[in-house]
Amino acid sequence: MAMTMHVNIVSAEQEIFSGTAEVVVAPAAMGEVGIYPRHTQMLTSLKPGEVRITKQGGEEEAIYVSGGILEVQPHVVTILSDTAVRAQDLDEAAAMEAKQKAEQALKDRSDEMDLADAQSQLAEAVAQLQAIQRIRKKISR
């Protein structure tokens, strides 16, 4: 019987695959790599593409990953798959958006508005409390 290793494919949002396999072929950043059991430790990033797993017994399974990280230990292969397509400029755009939101919120800042808001909330709470107390008093009377 062929030697096997354990393969885990996970994404941040769910577990995709977990089981024993004879060979794993993955789209590494420098070109496709085939991993057999007892491969030396390796760490590489993945390109978007297809991961092909030859499971114990010869059955094949293909899983699409949109990039990620591949870690190889002699008997364990771990693929940390991305859920979104990652690219430097896309990340940059997301970061810009987050920053803009913070700046927008800062611009919107008007202390009087906040104060008025807080005051109205306080008045509301006091009124509610008074109402409850009034009701309670009425009942006890």
Place this chain on the structure above:
Amino acid sequence: MASGKEIRTQIKSVQNTQKITSAMEMVAASKMRRAQERVSASRPYAEKIRDVIHHLAYANAEYKHPYLIGREDVKRVGYIIISSDRGLCGGLNTNMFKKAVIDMRAWTSKGAEVEFCTIGSKAGGFFKRIKGKIRAQASHLGDTPSVSDIIGTVKVMLDAYDEGEIDRLFLVFNEFVNTMTQAPQVEQLLPVVATEREAELEHHWDYIYEPDAKTVLDGLLIRYIESLVYQGVVENAACEMAARMVAMKAATDNAGELIGDLQLAYNKARQAAITQEISEIVSGAAAV
């Protein structure tokens, strides 16, 4: 004494409130179940990436990534605060803000400046009110937060760390203990704290890095931080639903109690009115 009609109106209004709170309780209960499933679904990734980071700490790497090296002199501290978008969930957010503020004070007393990145509109509002310096903001992630929603905010803080604008990065979120208990947590993200475990791999080894150590580690550590933040987000979502469920259950119970009391008062008022009427008729008849 309030008239019968007045009390009846009050009972109606309390009943309407009770209807709303009990509906919210049921919605929160079903959403909580789904949120918990998401927490457990995201766990394998977090565990696996932690294993890899753990291996990395053991590997005799020729390249040390800046995220793994501690900085002695702490001038500025960054916080990523995860809160809910909506209120009506008891003291969940307030308790967490309190914990964050206490932690923050400890740093400011040492002379460090503090910066924030907020996820969730409640945190945004709170830190704006206390005039905190907010670097990045994300809100309205909805019931199914995805990793892509948080990439931007995390990158802002990581960039700040890279450029030396912050020397420590913390994550503040609520940990889901069980339905009744949610514990606010302050966790250090950067520099990465390697968990200690006894040496299983004694001989010295290092990974083969492709294309090179720096690129791979960059990608890996960014994903690691993101996965921790994402974990915090989904956990906090589960906490929010649990806290809302408990708060709404309490509100429904209170409303029920109030209705009972009001009903009693109403009956008494009605009885008193009838008694008075009878005595008026009797005394009127006696006078004839």
